[in-house]
Amino acid sequence: MTPTAEAPLLRLDAVHKSFGGVRALAGVACAIRPGQIVGIIGPNGAGKTTLFNVITGAYHADSGDVHLDEHPITFWKPHEIARAGVARTFQNIRLFASMTVWEHLLVAQRHRESWARRFLPTRWVDPAAQSRAQEVLGFFGLECARERPARSLPYGMQRRVEMARALSSDPKLLLLDEPVAGMNAEEAEEVRSLLLRLRGTGITILLIEHDMTFVMNLCDYLYVLDFGALIAQGTPSEIRSNPAVLNAYLGREDRA
């Protein structure tokens, strides 16, 4: 990958994170450039989800820095980072148990600082939120499920609701933790085309995924994590032929 003048949207410098004696992240450094789909791969326990948790503020790094748009966000609270434009999904789907699909899309829209908009019926005072929710609903093909309790939907749809919730907050950076886990090839292909369309709208996507075919066909750039350290980075074709990766990851894990 040739360096360009464009500033990275997200930059990590020498991020360390340990839990007790276990080193989950050991000096991870990366720079995610805007408008790309970037994959993080690595064996189970490599620290991929911990990396997401550090980026979103769920954990704070022991040392090192996280920058979003060149602002240090290392010690920001999760809701501050979310409002700065980072949204995520979870490996094990986490939807709001009491809410319909529609309510998920409304609640995630970054609240606008106005008392009236917050305390009066959304239907009356916030047509912008309504139309944004409708737009996202259409994008993910969830119109038919609008008034359903989200948890009652089939698995694949629940995944889409999670992505829709993340997208409705208008993020700059979308973090997806195993977006096609448990999906068949056809469903994964649907997600792939959705993500390509999202990239087309200017959203930067960082995703963790075990499905190698999916990752190789979708991502512009890849980072390989092993035991908390980055062991390789590059385009999919570079990664495919990288001996360190073959040794550490593909050789062991290529069961799919």
Add this chain to the structure above:
Amino acid sequence: MSTYYAGLLADVGILFLGGLSVYIILTTGQLSLGNAGFMAVGAYVASYLTVTAAVPISIAILAAAMISGAIGVLVGFPALRLRGIYLAMATLGFGEMVRSFFLIFEPMGGSVGFHGMRHISAAYIWTWAVTVLMLVMLIERSRIWLEMRAIDDDEVVAELVGLNATRIKVGAFGLSAATAGVAGGLFAHHHVYIEPGNFGFERSIDFVLAVILGGSTVAAGPLLGALLLVILPEALRFLADWRLAAFGTLLIAVLLLRRQGLLDRALLSGRLRAPIA
């Protein structure tokens, strides 16, 4: 209307407001067993204002709501560190603290109680109850209510979608306490005499029961719950000494058959729970 029925109606209105105060805080997933404490604050503040400062009743009740609400916010901060039964125990402790405070607070009569308030009618109580109900129903359709529910459902995810859980939980405590304060001001002026014993643990439990029985996901829940809690023991009078036992049995039956309470969101919106095909 006979005095007897007017009295029952007034009791329903006050219990409903108390139930509503528990309902508000419960929406964020926080169970309070101390709302009688906020009610006591409201009752004493409103009584002091009307009796010694000759403030008009409605203004006194508004002031009582504001002061109770402010105390609710103060209680809300330490409560942030507690969850589930630990929070319930802490709020219970708060309620008892307020009760024993008024027991030794001589300027407001201490254990002798406080009197001199002018009686208010059941109609006046219901004007307040309906106004507060309409306000809550308005807020139920706003995004702040969705934010409160999101925190109950999954606080971690709620923060990751940009919600400031601390502020919302503390704010809900304040709103809940203010509502209990209104109930207290009305109670004091309906009974024209108050003593610390009026605001004990049993009253906090009554508030919670109204919500659990009637339904904890819609504002109409505590209304139905309050109605049943006041009417049922009366309607069961033919059972003489057995009526309280029969009442307890009915309560258990409701909890077994409809854990979410008699009313819920799905029932009121006519939404079906069937899974999508």
